[in-house]
Amino acid sequence: MDPILEVSDLHIRYRKVEAVHGASLRVGAGQIVTVIGPNGAGKSTLLNAVMGALPAYGSASGRVSYLGQDMAGIPVEGRVARGMCLVPEKRELFASMSVEDNLVLGAFRRKRAGDKRFLDQMDVVYDLFPRLRERARQEAGTLSGGERQMLALGRALMAKPQLLMLDEPSLGLAPLIVREIFHIIDRLRETGVATLLIEQNARAALQVADYGYVIETGEVVMAGPAAALAGDPKVIETYLGLARRAA
Structure with missing residues (x-):
């Protein structure tokens, strides 16, 4: 099945600083795909570039393809009209x-x-x-x-929307509310919408996602089915807050 969204070799710069280095990802129809990583890793920057919402001093190179169409030169309004929707961190x-x-x-x-x-x-x-x-x-x-x-x-x-992008939906919420929000995100599958989820709460994100990417200092360093990432020793130690598993 062709992806709803395909990002290939995306580089994002803020003036002289490159914030994202050659990131690639795919979101399939009806999938929940998450991008996890530490604060400042480039997750929200990646999402804003996909939406065409970088600030004036930002620039991007690479390819963002939505429903098979290259989004280069298409402004935010045009992307929204085609069925892309971003829920920003500040709501x-x-x-x-x-x-x-x-x-x-x-x-x-x-x-x-x-x-x-x-x-x-x-x-x-x-x-x-x-x-x-x-x-x-x-x-x-x-x-x-x-x-x-x-x-x-x-x-x-x-x-x-055909593609819903969520930027840190759990930010600032109490743990009980976080569980409720992620339960609702899981239910979004019933609507048929594809979801790209940017999240620091790796545990909750990997529980609801089908596929995941790990981004560190602007680079995608790991990718795979969410269940596999949730069981990976490095992800467990670095992002899930658990002690290293015994070898």
Whole structure:
């Protein structure tokens, strides 16, 4: 099966500093693929380059192919229109607007494109996140951290993306809420959307992912099925916080 996303030999520079060195990865249809690694390794930089959202002083070379099309020269808006969606680390909700209005805004691109069924994902989102249904009239700024992350995910799904990219969805959340968020990410398979997950919480990420990549100082140093990575002694020692297994 052809991949939804294929990144080949991607180099990313911020002025004179190269932050990512020759990274390559693939995301298949309906897959959850995770990129794990320490803080500052280049995970979010990689995601922003895929989305075409590098800052003005950043540049990228290599190939980003989405649904078989080279994304070179296509701006963020064009990538969104093709079905790519990024949930950034800061979530970027409209705090003074209601939960439901935030969700409706997620479907704005579909409405503008003339899709008369642009709100058809509302019930799907509310089924995934029952708490959002309960708080539909509540201002987004009054939600808890976990609820804000649910809303950010739900708003992204309203666009009916083919590729959903999540940047550190567990950041700043209590352990109980982290488990709930990752349970929901696991359920995203039911929607058919492919998911690229950037995450420092390697244990949780590898539990839900089908395939994983390990990035260190801007280089992909390991890759394989998530279950295999979770059992690898180096990953266990470095990222899962466990003692080295006996030889």
